[in-house]
Amino acid sequence: NVYVGGTLIGTATVAPGGTTWEITDLAGYASNASWTYTAKVADAAGNVGTTATQVVNTDLTEAPPVITGTSGDFSQPFNQSTTVYGTNLVPAGDATNPAGVWTSYNTAVAPSTLSGGPFGVDTGNTLFYIDNNDSSMGTANALTRTVGTIALTQGKEYTFAWDAKLYGGNPWAANARWMLLDSTGANFVQAATPWYKTHGDNASAYATATPLTADMATYTNTFTFTGATGNYKLAMAWVTTNSAANDVIFDRIYLGESTQVQIAPPSVSGTGIPGNTVYLYDNTYTNVVGSAVVDSSGNWTVTGLTNIYVGSNTFAAKQVDAQGNQSGLSNQWTETSVASNLVTNGTFTGNLNGWTTTGSGIYNYSIDDPYSVYNVLVFNGNNTPAGDSAYQVLATTAGQSYSVSLNVGQNGTAVASHTFKVDILDGANQIISTQTAVVSDRSTVPMSFNFVATGSSSTIRITNTAVSSSGSSDAWADSIVVVPQTSSSTNTFGTAGPTANPDTLSYTAGALDALGSNDTITVGNTSLQATLAAGGIINGGTGIDNLKLAAGTTLNLESTTGNQTVRPIEQVEMITLQGGTSKLTMSANNVLSLGGSNATTMAPYTFTSTVQAANGNVQPTGSTTSTGKVQFVVNGQLNDVLNLSVLANDGVVSTNGASAGLLGNTDLAGSWAYKGTFTIASGTAVDGVAHTYKVYDHSTTGAQVLVDVDVTVNTISPITISAISTDAGTSATDFITNDQTLTYSGGLPAAFNGATERVLVQILDSSNAVVSTGFATVNGTTWSWNNETVFEAAGNYTIRATIVGLTNTTAVPAYGAGAVATHLMTIDLTPPQVAIARTDGLTTTVG
Structure with a gap:
């Protein structure tokens, strides 16, 4: 009692x-x-x-957490890297005037007029080269100008940048190259740049070098230093091949370490109750962007934000305790973000004939551009015919609008033009959007257009469709960006979501508390099982709440159950399957966990008898009522399936007296019985639809399931331990024996698959240590294990049988607690003692 x-x-x-x-x-x-x-x-x-x-x-309530701040840069695209540049190693100021053709800066020659020098170098380090009709050839006779002493470290990456302007209109080429010399300034160590030439198209050895232009421009080169760590001199070698004047000014010279650093993703932090899980939402209660566990100090941080909006983002959080109780929403915190560039660091995965990536000559480079990709695509117009393409595959979302932008240009001194064509292709390589642009005479042209993705994969393809060149003319593309167009960023907290009245809600991830009343919660995808396993929680609140699964969903509540409670789903009394061969698996434990008492919550589903109609070939076992039952409702369609398991053990091994070693609920598995049908009118049913339900009662508990007549119901059993080969106790099934060599047997669920599963049998002594183990022989839905070669000592034992994988000894998760069964066994070898006593109260004297 x-x-x-x-x-x-x-x-x-x-x-x-x-x-x-x-x-x-x-x-x-x-x-x-x-x-x-x-x-x-x-x-x-x-x-x-x-x-x-x-x-x-x-414990049904939880206080809301508090958002205290954010970190990281919301204004940067989250999937990009940036280059961090070190201090300029080139000494400030002009070097002493060398002999010969070099001179320091001359006020008669205008310095750089670019808006801001490269990498923060605004003045100084100016060199002016006067040709003086020099006709030397080759690096051996090159006239060099040394610019200070710099300290370099072996293996480090350095970026070298400078401004340059060509003076004089000589059509013949002059060639320039920066190099590193040893500390004496006499010996070549390593090139700091490729060769550069002025203009013209002579047939010198440097004819394919990158050209300098007649306009002031910034040039960059990145290299890894291969020499030994130490001091070196940076020098310019200038070689000409003509007898006329070609003058060049070099200004604002920079050389420093360059390190690629991933832009730190933004994060949101706050306070909460230690041990609770915090879910962070963006703009709406359905858009969960991350979660975190509150640490022992009461602090939490959600990093790696996903699915945040482009534009305004208002964050709010809720926390959930170990019992699944959810708090209300926290305070709100707003940040503004930009979209992430889908182009991977500017490096195209398909570089075809004529296209290369290069780190030098970034002609439209802006260090402040958050989408700057540090690699340009270059098309060489001198020796490559038109029609070749470079492309990259992008991960997109069907139906999402995207914007495309890039800069294209032409570099070189020759009169030339290039026609760029940029296409967006779908997964079948069909063009869904395109744009063209013509560049010529060292011009830069911005391109931009939009497209709507038709699938999860799209391709950006850049083609040079026409080349018209009378000499050196390379085309280039830079700052190539593909981003989602601004998405909805309206804050709907407080204007949409759960209320204390009947609501129609949606769920995709995170924690949802529907609050009170009869709510309908629709799951937007078929991945609910994975979402719950990843920490998702649904709480229907009071009333009869209907969880509607997406068509084709498979949901196994047994695998989400711990200690008889469906941990991630609470107070949901009805599940609706919506076709597509949806499948729901649940046990009597799940019905008792989620269902409601007919005396209170489930009162609309009251009945005093059932119609004794056959369920296919299954006849009802007699009428039943709803009185005293804990009811759960399953709605569905033809081809939907409900698998009903009996009462499973609770996974907890008893340490109490005679039941020590047994799992909770042992001997209470019971069975499900079909009891006929019950019809409810649309005006009474909570979902507003008339139903005829098949009624199933559980034999050892008050669990009762009402399931639509169209749904196929399979009643399944867990693994069981039914007998030992010699049972010599007062009962033939009390597992008391005097036989020390035994065979063990039991039953299996109908779903057992011998191709991927097996039965592990273990014998545990009174201290729960395994003393014997082996794998059983399976025959249909029964198993047996012959362990007669092992003599077990007298004592108390626990038999444990587990459905495990074919290549491991781990319980198969699909069976939930039904994968394991235990049973006590006693081997008693003590002879019985017989006592004789007089019943007349007298004493018997012997001898």
């Missing part, structure tokens, strides 16, 4: 030979309530045993 506050709430009978019992408490308890269960046991003669008590507290 079980009491609460002196009131009897239920009575249970322990089965012969059994050691466990269970009742269902249908009373409703308020939030933060506390009460005491008292249990008293009595035998058939009325002898009362020890009284047991247990205090129980409800």
Whole structure:
């Protein structure tokens, strides 16, 4: 007999030979309530045993967390890297004037007029080269100008940049190259740049070098230093091939370390209750962008934000405790973000004939551009025919609008033009959007257009469709960007979402508390099982709440169950399958966890008898009522499936007296029985639809399932342990024996698959140590294990049978708690003792 506050709430009978019992408490308890269960046991003669008590507290509320700040740069695209540049190693100021053709800066020659020097170098380090009709050839006779002493480290990456302008209109080429010399300035160590030439198209050895232009421009080169760590001199070698004047000014020279650094993704931080899980939402309660566990100091940080909006982002958080109780929303925090560039660091995965990537000559480079990709695509017009393409595959979302932008240009001194064609292709390589642009005479042309993706994969393709060149003319593309167009960024917190009234809600991820009333919660995809396994939580609140699964969903509640409670789903009394061969698997434990008492919550589903109609070939086993039942409703369509399992063990090994070593609920598995049908009118049904339900009752608990007649129902059993080969106790099934060499046997679920699964049998002694183990032989839905070659000592044992994988000894998750069964066994070798006593009260004297 079980009491609460002196009131009897239920009575249970322990089965012969059994050691466990269970009742269902249908009373409703308020939030933060506390009460005491008292249990008293009595035998058939009325002898009362020890009284047991247990205090129980409800914990149904949770305070909201607090957002205290953000970190990281929301204004940067999250998937990009940036280059961090070190201090300029080139000494400031002009070097002393060398002899010969070099001179320091001359006021008669205008310095750089670019808006801001490269990498923060605004003045100084100016060199002016006067040709003086020099006709030397080759680096051996090159006239060099040394610019200071610099310290370099072996293996480090450096960026070298400078401004340059060509003076004089000589059509013949002059060639320039920066190099590193040893500390004496006499010996070549490593090139700091490629060769550069002025203009013209002579046939010198440097004819394919990158050209300098007649306009002031910035040039860059990145290199890894291969020499030994130490001091070196940076020098310019200038070689001409003509007898006329070609003058060049070099200004604002920079050389420093360059390191590629991934832009730190933004994060949101706050405070909460230690151990709770915090879910962070963006603009709407359905858009979860991350989660974190509150640490022991009460702090949390959500990093790696996903699915945030382009534009305004208002964040709010809720926290969930270990019991699944959810808080309300926190304070709100707003940040503005830009889209992430889908082009991977500017490096195209398909570089075809004529196209190369280069780190030098970034002609339209802007260090402040968040989308600057540090690599340009260059098309060489001198020796490559038109028509070749470079492309990159992009990950897109069907139906999403994207914007495309890039800069294209032509470089060189020759009169030339190039026609660029930029295409967006779908997954079948069909063009869905395109644009063309013509560049000529060192011009730069911005291109931009939009497209709507038709699938998860799109391709950007850049083609030089026409080349018209009378000499050196290279085309280039830079700052290539593909981003989602600005998405909805309206803050709907407080204007949409759960209320205390009946709501129609949607769920994709995170934690959802529908609050009170009869709510309908629609899941937007078929991946609910994975979402719940990743920490998702759905709480329907009070009332009868209907969880509508997307067509084609497979949901196994047994695999989400811990200690008999469906941890990630709470207070959901109805699940609706919507076709597409949807499948729901649940046990009697799940019905008791999620279902509602017919006396209170489920009152609309009250009936006093059932129609004794056959369910296919299955006949009803007799009428039933809803009185005293915990009910759960399953709606569905033809070809939808409900798998009903019996009461599974609770996964907890008892340490209490005679039941020590057994899993909770042992011997209470019971069975499901089809009891006929019950019809409810649309005006009474919570979902507003008339239904005829098949009714299934569970034999050892008050669980009752109402399932649409169109849904196929499979009643399944967990693995069981049914017998030992010699049972010599007072009962043929009490697992007491004097045989030390035994064979063990049991039953299996109909879903058992011998191609991928097997049965592991273990014998544990009284200290729960495994003393024997092996794999059983399976025959259909039964198993047996012959362990007669092993002699077990006298004592108390636990038999444990587990459905495991074919290549491991881990319980198969699909069966939930039904994958494991336990049973006590005693091997008793002690001879019985017989005592004789007189019944007349006299003493017997012997001898």
